[in-house]
Amino acid sequence: MKRKSINWFKIRIIFISSLLFICFVFIVGRMFQLQVLKKEQLYKLAAQQHHVQTPFVPKRGTIYDRKENELAVSIEVDSVYADAGKVPEIEKIVNALAPILQIDREELKQRLRSRKSFEWVKRKISPKETDEIKALNLPGIYFLKENRRFYPNSQLAAHVVGFVGLDSKGLEGVEFQYDALLNGENNVWMVGRDAHGREIVIGDAAFKKEDHCRNIFLTLDKPIQHVAETELSLAIERWGAKGGMVIAMDPQTGKVLAMASYPSFNPNLFIQYRCKNWRNRAICDTFEPGSIFKVFLAAAVLEEKVIRPSDSFFCENGSYTVYDRTIHDTSKHGWLTFQQIIKYSSNIGASKVGEKLGKERFYRYITAFGFGEKTRIGLPGEAKGIVHHPRYWPPVALDTISFGQGISVTGIQLVTGLSAIANGGLLMRPYVVERITNEKGEAVQSFQPKVVRRVTSEETAKKVTALLKATTERGGTGEGAVPMGYEVAGKTGTAQKVDPLLGGYSEDRYTSGFMGFAPSDDPTLVLLVVIDEPQRFTHGGVVAAPVFKTIMEKVLPYLNVFPKGTMIVKNGTDALPTREASATGTFTEGVKVRKVSEKLVMPDLTGLSMRNALSRIEGKGLIIKFSGNGKVVEQIPKAGAVVEKGDICYLKFRSSS
Amino acid sequence: MSKKFNLFLTFTLLMLLFIGGSLFYVWSRIQVIQVGYEISNALKEERALAEANKKLRVEIATLKSYARIEKVAVEELKMTKPKPDQVIVIR
Numbered sequence: 001m002k003r004k005s006i007n008w009f010k011i012r013i014i015f016i017s018s019l020l021f022i023c024f025v026f027i028v029g030r031m032f033q034l035q036v037l038k039k040e041q042l043y044k045l046a047a048q049q050h051h052v053q054t055p056f057v058p059k060r061g062t063i064y065d066r067k068e069n070e071l072a073v074s075i076e077v078d079s080v081y082a083d084a085g086k087v088p089e090i091e092k093i094v095n096a097l098a099p100i101l102q103i104d105r106e107e108l109k110q111r112l113r114s115r116k117s118f119e120w121v122k123r124k125i126s127p128k129e130t131d132e133i134k135a136l137n138l139p140g141i142y143f144l145k146e147n148r149r150f151y152p153n154s155q156l157a158a159h160v161v162g163f164v165g166l167d168s169k170g171l172e173g174v175e176f177q178y179d180a181l182l183n184g185e186n187n188v189w190m191v192g193r194d195a196h197g198r199e200i201v202i203g204d205a206a207f208k209k210e211d212h213c214r215n216i217f218l219t220l221d222k223p224i225q226h227v228a229e230t231e232l233s234l235a236i237e238r239w240g241a242k243g244g245m246v247i248a249m250d251p252q253t254g255k256v257l258a259m260a261s262y263p264s265f266n267p268n269l270f271i272q273y274r275c276k277n278w279r280n281r282a283i284c285d286t287f288e289p290g291s292i293f294k295v296f297l298a299a300a301v302l303e304e305k306v307i308r309p310s311d312s313f314f315c316e317n318g319s320y321t322v323y324d325r326t327i328h329d330t331s332k333h334g335w336l337t338f339q340q341i342i343k344y345s346s347n348i349g350a351s352k353v354g355e356k357l358g359k360e361r362f363y364r365y366i367t368a369f370g371f372g373e374k375t376r377i378g379l380p381g382e383a384k385g386i387v388h389h390p391r392y393w394p395p396v397a398l399d400t401i402s403f404g405q406g407i408s409v410t411g412i413q414l415v416t417g418l419s420a421i422a423n424g425g426l427l428m429r430p431y432v433v434e435r436i437t438n439e440k441g442e443a444v445q446s447f448q449p450k451v452v453r454r455v456t457s458e459e460t461a462k463k464v465t466a467l468l469k470a471t472t473e474r475g476g477t478g479e480g481a482v483p484m485g486y487e488v489a490g491k492t493g494t495a496q497k498v499d500p501l502l503g504g505y506s507e508d509r510y511t512s513g514f515m516g517f518a519p520s521d522d523p524t525l526v527l528l529v530v531i532d533e534p535q536r537f538t539h540g541g542v543v544a545a546p547v548f549k550t551i552m553e554k555v556l557p558y559l560n561v562f563p564k565g566t567m568i569v570k571n572g573t574d575a576l577p578t579r580e581a582s583a584t585g586t587f588t589e590g591v592k593v594r595k596v597s598e599k600l601v602m603p604d605l606t607g608l609s610m611r612n613a614l615s616r617i618e619g620k621g622l623i624i625k626f627s628g629n630g631k632v633v634e635q636i637p638k639a640g641a642v643v644e645k646g647d648i649c650y651l652k653f654r655s656s657s
Numbered sequence: 658m659s660k661k662f663n664l665f666l667t668f669t670l671l672m673l674l675f676i677g678g679s680l681f682y683v684w685s686r687i688q689v690i691q692v693g694y695e696i697s698n699a700l701k702e703e704r705a706l707a708e709a710n711k712k713l714r715v716e717i718a719t720l721k722s723y724a725r726i727e728k729v730a731v732e733e734l735k736m737t738k739p740k741p742d743q744v745i746v747i748r
Contacts, residue, residue, distance in 0.1 A: 070718040076708050152718035192693065199701070200693040226723040484741055557744070568746040623742075646745055 050192050058184040060147055060168055061213040063161055063175070066255075066434055069222045071161050072175065072267075073150050074168070078130040078143040080121040084112045086140035093138055097121060100132045123166060124148045149175075151267045157225050159280035160218065160259050160379065160432055163267035172270075172278055174216060174433065176380050181436060184213030214444065217434045219255035224248055227554045228258040232529070235547045236262050239534035245282045245411050246551065249526045251419035251517060253449035254428030256377070256412075257525070259283075283375075283382045286408040287530070290495025291345045291477075291540070292515050293404030296417055298342055298467055300365035301357050303460040309339040309467060313352045320348040325396045327351055327403075330494075330539075342467045343476045345492060347403040354402025359390040362398065368455045369417040370427055371409050377430045385409040404495060405505075415528045418515050421464050422489075422523035425456040465489045469520045481514055481545035483553035485563020489523075490516020490548065492540035497533070509533050514544035518552050524561050527551060565623055567646050602649070604639035605632045610653060621645025630655030 034042060063072035080101070087093050090112045098105045101122045111119045124146055125133075133141065149164045162173020170179035192200040228246040236244050248258035261281040265273035279285070301307050318332035329346050341349030354362060366372065372387030386408035393401075400406040412430055420427040428449055435446035456464070468489035472478040477492040493513040496505040513530040517523040529544040529551070537543055562568070600620055605613040613632050617624065625648060634652035637643055719725075730736040 069721070070714065073711070073715050073718065075712055075715055150715055152715055153722045154724065156722070156724070192697075194690075198694065199697040200690065223723065230724075230727075553741075557746075562744075562746060563741050565742065566744055566746055568748060646742070648742060 058147070058168070059213045060149065060164070060184065061182040061215040063182075064215065064217045065157070065220045065222045065225070066217060067221060068217070070152055071157055071218065071220075071222075073152065074147040075150055076145050077124045077127070077148045079123040079146045080125060080130075080133060081142055081144060082112060082119045082121050083117050083140045083142065084115045084119050085117055087112055088139055093141065096136055096138060097133065097141070100129055101125060153222070154266045154268060155264045156222065156229065157218075157220055157259070158265055158267045159261045159278070159282070160220060160256075161267065162380075163270045163278075173280065173379060174218065177378060178214070178216055178433070178436075181214040182216065213439065215437045215439075215441075217437065219250075219257065219432050219434045220259065221257045223558055224555050225258040225260065227551055229260040229262075229264065231547050231550050231554075232260050232262050233264070235529075235531060235543070239531060239536065239543055241531045241535070241543075242533040243281060244531040245285070245528070246530075246547070247282050247411050247415045247528045248551070248555070249415045249419050249430060251422035251428070251523045251526045254416065254419065254430045255434070255449070256430055256432045259412075259432070280379065280381065281532075282411040283377060283379055284410070286383045286385045286410055287511050287532075288407065288495045288498070289404040289409050289414060290493035290511065290513065291347070291350075291404055292414060292491050292493030292513050293407065293409075294342055294345065294350050294402070295421065295464065295468065295491050295515070296365060296369050296371075297350055297354055297357070297362070297402050298338075299369070299421060299456050299460060299464045300362055301338075301353055302463045303365070303456045304357065304361055306356050306361075307338055307353060309463060310337050312337050313341060313349045315341070315346050315348045315352075318348070320351065322351065322399045323395045325400070327399060339467055339470055342491070343470045343473070345471075345477045350403040351399035354398050357402075359393055359398045362401065363387075363390045365455070366401075366407070368427070368453065369413075369420060370452065371407070371413050371417070375410075375412050375416050375430050377412055378433055382412070383410050385413060404493060411528055411530060414515055415526055418517065418528070419526045420455045421461050421468075422517040422526050423461075424458040425454055425461045427452040427455050465520055468516065472516065477539075477541040478514060478516065478545050480541055481516060481548040481552075483518070483549050483556070483563065485565055486518050486552065486556060486561075487520045488516050488518045488548075488552065489520040490514060490545075492545060494538055494540045510538040512538055512540040512543040514540050514548045516548060518556060519561060524559050525552070525555060565625075565648070567621075567623065600643060602635075602637045602639055602641045602643050605635050605651065606639070608632050613651060617649065623648040624651065625649070626651040626653060628653040628655070 060074040062070055062074070065071055080097075082093075090109055094105050094108050094112065097103070098108065103122055108121065111121075121141065130143065134143075147168055149168065151158070151161065151163070158173075160173050162175035162177075163171055164175050165171050168183060170176040170182065175182065194200055228248055232244050232246045235241070244262045246258065246260040247256065249256055259280070259282045261279070263277045265277040270278065302309070312335050315329060315333035315336050317334060318329045320327045327347050329348050331344070333340075333344060333346050333349070336344065336346055336349050338349070338353060340346075341353065366387055372385055374382045374384045376382075388397075390398075393406075397406050416427065416430050419430075429452050431447050431450075433447055435443045437443050466489075468491055469487065470476060471492070472482050472488045472490050478488075478490045481490050481492075482488045491514070493511075493515070495511045495513075496507075497509040497511055498504070499506040499509070511530060511532055512534050513528065515526075515528045517526040527548055529547045531543050531547070534543045557563070557566075603616050605616060608616065609631055610626070610629065614624065620643070622643060623646065627650075630653045632651055633654045634650075636650040637647070643649070
């Protein structure tokens with residue numbers, strides 16, 4: 001019997017085929033497991049490994065002044081943190097970091113001993129510190145990008161701009177008020193990552209371009225703000241005062257061009273200052289305005305036609321008793337017209353005028369000018385002052401409020417009220433934010449001048465302006481407030497402060513102020529200067545008026561309002577100098593248009609007629625001022641003196657008959 | 658014979674086409690990845706430049722601070738404010 005031979009070849013084929021089949025089944029099974037059963041989980045895992053999520057530090061919008069000068073900007077800086085678990089030798093790391101970052105060694109040691117995976121070492125460090133630490137290549141020490149707010153002008157407009165805390169949260173001023181708009185959204189930057197950890201863009205994985213943070217443009221003007229702050233602090237140092245404020249406003253629109261408070265602070269280092277320095281006194285502090293308030297009494301009585309500027313009142317020779325109170329004047333006056341009452345700032349006269357007006361009507365005007373309510377300027381912490389209803393006025397209140405005692409106002413209310421006089425009777429809403437733009441610079445919101453209400457007629461406003469102009473003329477209380485070449489309308493104020501301990505008014509603590517506008521015939525700028533508790537001298541005309549004068553002197557030419565007699569040369573090929581008094585178009589009498597010329601010798605003009613004299617010096621570029629008529633009897637500079645264009649030449653004429 | 662040869666030729670051509678296509682595909686993927694790297698680097702560079710630009714702007718703003726300019730003008734350059742009659746406005 002022949003044994004059936006085994007077909008090994010066939011067996012091998014079957015074996016291999018089965019093996020391959022099992023492998024195939026195994027592979028298909030595994031694929032099913034990976035692709036179907038564990039699909040979600042593995043996709044997530046892969047995405048985690050392939051994609052890097054870089055948290056994109058939310059930007060914070062920039063704050064500009066109205067000429068696009070940066071007042072607050074955010075820049076990216078590094079913050080150092082430690083993965084305490086990965087720090088091998090705490091002592092060594094602390095010794096390396098502490099001298100660079102100037103931080104407390106013990107505190108850092110304690111934090112590192114906690115072995116937490118995230119511990120701040122120091123936040124928002126300088127680029128130099130970053131470089132130094134990176135060079136050391138310390139284990140367990142890492143960096144994170146954060147935004148740091150930076151105020152390039154330090155103290156400039158600190159009270160208006162405000163500041164932000166460590167977590168980019170606005171804490172004061174515009175930074176606080178517009179925090180939600182300034183802050184962008186938290187974005188994540190998605191990029192791919194290869195096996196070596198290098199970033200790679202796959203598809204549309206880039207981050208969203210829009211940051212949603214808004215830039216804010218203020219109405220403040222950096223040069224005006226600088227002048228206001230500098231002059232305020234100089235005056236406060238000079239008079240040893242406790243504090244003060246300056247507010248500059250465009251009366252036609254209500255735009256606040258400058259708002260300065262003293263004491264001030266540097267918002268870059270705000271934490272180093274006492275919180276009283278952070279307070280924006282111009283809107284937060286209420287005070288008794290004193291004689292400045294007579295402006296509004298004048299507006300009320302003239303609008304109501306209760307009296308005329310020429311009506312006379314007896315000023316009781318400096319002492320006037322009303323009920324239980326005796327009102328005093330700084331200098332004794334007998335009969336004064338209403339115009340003189342304002343000019344010499346007589347309290348007794350103002351009381352009597354107030355009595356004629358009556359408390360109901362006076363109250364109506366006080367509230368119409370915006371006192372006793374917030375101006376809604378758009379800054380945090382605004383006070384509304386204290387204005388009681390006449391029903392609660394004690395009998396003497398009408399008299400005292402007439403000269404600004406027994407009423408409490410804020411600086412911004414005073415400036416807004418005076419702006420209403422300056423612009424012809426319209427109370428404007430003051431504002432500090434001009435427009436809000438997006439990242440691309442397109443305006444998303446812009447603020448326009450807004451009329452709150454008409455308070456007086458144009459005619460009354462002109463009459464009040466005339467009264468205020470008289471105050472700054474020779475002999476008036478505000479004569480020290482007039483810069484050369486301009487006409488100013490304004491009012492001084494010296495208010496006794498309330499003594500918080502004894503009650504009643506203090507004998508030695510005063511608030512001195514001056515408030516006015518210029519040029520008086522076409523007001524460009526309304527300015528309030530308040531000095532709190534000046535020493536030695538207290539009168540507003542001595543303490544605050546010179547500050548007003550200096551600020552106006554520096555700011556008006558910047559606003560293209562030049563003093564009378566300024567030479568204006570057209571920068572063309574034929575360079576013709578023209579002499580303009582100001583942008584308002586008023587020319588100084590006796591000043592002619594002349595051609596530019598070089599140095600020359602002054603000719604002798606004595607005895608010449610006006611026509612001859614003028615033709616002799618015509619075309620030399622001299623500023624010619626003359627008085628009288630007839631023949632030249634006197635000339636300055638004298639004949640033979642070397643003069644050049646722009647020099648002033650005075651000619652005195654006298655008729656020979 | 659010629660029929661067999663034609664079949665072989667067709668097969669070879671198809672194979673070459675397939676291999677060529679595959680190589681082209683791989684090459685294009687490599688290019689995409691390469692460009693991805695370049696874009697990534699360019700984006701990084703853009704961010705760094707934008708930040709550097711911002712820091713320079715801040716520096717300009719700091720240098721333009723009026724308090725500083727006034728100090729330099731008065732103390733270093735010994736400049737003084739002109740009197741009103743010394744001012745000539747050029748337009």
